[in-house]
Amino acid sequence: MKKEIILIILAGGKSSRMGFPKGLLKYNNNFWLLSQIENFIGDDIFIGLGFDYQLYFDAIPWLKKAIETPQKYQQKKVRVVINKTPEFGLFSTLQSVLKVIESTKSKKEVLILPIDIPMLKKSELEKIISTKNQIVIPTYKNKNGHPVKLTQPFWKSLLELNITDKNARLDIQIKKRNASEISLAEINDASILKNLNTPKDWQAFNS
Numbered sequence: 001m002k003k004e005i006i007l008i009i010l011a012g013g014k015s016s017r018m019g020f021p022k023g024l025l026k027y028n029n030n031f032w033l034l035s036q037i038e039n040f041i042g043d044d045i046f047i048g049l050g051f052d053y054q055l056y057f058d059a060i061p062w063l064k065k066a067i068e069t070p071q072k073y074q075q076k077k078v079r080v081v082i083n084k085t086p087e088f089g090l091f092s093t094l095q096s097v098l099k100v101i102e103s104t105k106s107k108k109e110v111l112i113l114p115i116d117i118p119m120l121k122k123s124e125l126e127k128i129i130s131t132k133n134q135i136v137i138p139t140y141k142n143k144n145g146h147p148v149k150l151t152q153p154f155w156k157s158l159l160e161l162n163i164t165d166k167n168a169r170l171d172i173q174i175k176k177r178n179a180s181e182i183s184l185a186e187i188n189d190a191s192i193l194k195n196l197n198t199p200k201d202w203q204a205f206n207s
Contacts, residue, residue, distance in 0.1 A: 004042070004044075004108060004109075005042050005044070005108055005109045005110065005111055005129055005149070006042070006044045006045070006046060006101060006106065006108050006109070006110045006111070007040050007042055007044065007045045007046070007110075007111045007113060007147075008045075008046050008047075008048065008094065008097050008098075008101075008110050008111065008112050008113065009023075009033070009036060009037075009045065009046070009047045009048065009113050009114075009115055010048050010090055010093050010094060010097075010112065010113065010114045010115060011023045011033060011047060011048060011049055011050075011052075011056070011093075011115035012048050012049055012050025012051065012053075012083045012086045012090070012092075012093035012096075013050065013051060013086065013089075013090065013093075013115075014051045014052070014086075015051075015052065017197045017198045018196075018197060018198060018199060018202070019199065021052040021055050021056065022115045022116050022196060023036075023056065023115045024052075024055060024056065024059050024060075025202060027206070031059065031060060032115070033047070033056070033060070033115065034060070034073070035119075036113070036115070036118075036119045037073060037074065037076060037078060038074050039119040039120075039121070039122075040076065040119060040125075041122045041125055041126070041129075042076075042111075043075060043076045043077055044076070044077055044108070045076055045077065045078045045079070046078075046079050046080075046081060046097045046100065046101065047063070047066070047078065047079070047080045047081070048081050048083055048093040048094065048096055048097040049063075049080060049081070049082055049083065049093075050082070050083040050086025050092075050093055051086045053082050063078075063080050064080070066078050066079050066080040067079075067080045067081070067082065079100070081096050081097045081100050082096070083096040083097075084096070085163065088163045088164070088168075090114065090170075091158075091161075091163070091168050091169050091170060092163050092168075094112065094158070094170065095158065095159060095161070095163060095168075098110075098155055098156075098158060098159055099159060101155075102156060102159060106152070107152045108152065109129075109149055109150065109151050109152065110149070110150050110155050111128070111129070111147040111148070111149050112146065112147055112148045112149075112150065112170065113146055113147040114146060114195075116194075116195050116196040116197055117145070117146045117147070117191070117192065117194055117195065117196070118191040118194060118196075118205070119147075120138075120147070120187065120189055120191065120192065121189065124138075124187050124188065124189050125147075127185045127186070127187060128147065128149050128185045128187070129149065131149070131183050131185045132183070133151075133181060133182060133183035134150070134151050134153065134154045134177065134181040134182070135148065135149070135150055135151075135154060135174055135177060135181055135182045135183070136148065136149040136182075136183050136184075136185055137149075137174075137182065137183070137184055137185070138184075138185050138187040138192045139184045139185065139186060139187065139192075140186075140187050140188070140189065140190050140192050140193055141190075143193055144184070145187075145192030145193045145194075146192055147192075148170070148174075154177070154181075157173075158170070158173060161173070
C-alpha cells in the first residue's frame with residue numbers, strides 16, 4: 001500500500017566537498033538520486049535542485065520535463081523544483097519546494113531527506129511515517145537524524161520566514177516549537193546519521 005506522504009529530496013547544494021553532484025554518483029549501476037527514489041515506500045516525490053541542475057538534466061533528461069509536468073518513474077510521481085537562490089543554502093531549497101507543494105493545495109505530510117543521507121529501508125521508514133505528531137525525528141542511539149516528518153500546519157509556517165533571516169533553518173524552527181509537538185522515532189539503522197559529503201565518505205559507505 002502506497003503511503004499518503006510527500007518525499008522531498010534536497011539536492012540543491014554545490015557538493016563542493018564531494019567535487020561532483022551527489023545525486024549523480026553511481027550506485028548499484030544507477031544514479032544515487034534514482035536509487036533514493038526507488039527505495040521510497042510512497043509514490044509522491046519532489047526533488048529540489050539548485051547549483052548543479054543542468055548537470056542533473058544532462059544525466060537524467062526526464063528531470064527537466066518534471067518541472068512542468070509530473071513524471072512517472074518506477075510507478076512514482078516525480079516533480080522537480082529549481083531553487084533560484086541556492087546560495088542561501090539547504091533551507092532555501094526546502095522553501096522553494098514547499099511553495100510549489102502549497103500551490104497544489106496539498107495538505108499531506110512531508111518527509112525531508114537531504115541527498116547525502118541514505119533512504120531508510122521500508123520497515124524503518126514505516127516507524128517515522130506511522131508516528132503521529134507535528135514533527136517526527138528519527139533517532140539512533142540518542143542521536144537525531146533524517147528524514148524528518150512534518151505535518152502541513154508546521155511546514156506551511158516555514159514559508160513565512162524570510163530566507164535572509166538568521167533563523168531561517170529547519171533545526172532552529174523545530175527547536176522553537178513546544179516539546180509536545182515533537183516526537184522521536186527509534187530507528188535501528190545508523191544510516192540516518194550519515195552525511196555522504198566527501199569521496200572518502202562515499203567510498204566507506206560503498207565498501
